[in-house]
Amino acid sequence: xxxxxxxxxxxxxxxxxxxxxxxxxxxxxxxxxxxxxxxxxxxxxxxxxxxxxxxxxxxxxxxxxxxxx
Numbered sequence: 001x002x003x004x005x006x007x008x009x010x011x012x013x014x015x016x017x018x019x020x021x022x023x024x025x026x027x028x029x030x031x032x033x034x035x036x037x038x039x040x041x042x043x044x045x046x047x048x049x050x051x052x053x054x055x056x057x058x059x060x061x062x063x064x065x066x067x068x069x
Contacts, residue, residue: 024048 004015024047026033033046 024050 001017002020003017006013006015023045026046026048035044036042
């Protein structure tokens with residue numbers, strides 16, 4: 001998102017936020033999904049893949065390691 005900012009003396013005024021550019025940025029509650037260069041001209045963004053990929057999961061329940069009787 002981007003927003004126009006105006007300052008005058010000790011006044012601060014923020015405009016209406018707008019989309020800076022569209023992304024498919026991944027969502028994470030644990031870490032940032034983007035980085036910005038110091039000059040603010042380039043972005044590195046972790047994105048979700050274009051196609052959803054599902055993988056099978058195997059769940060073993062009530063298994064036992066070879067017990068000797």
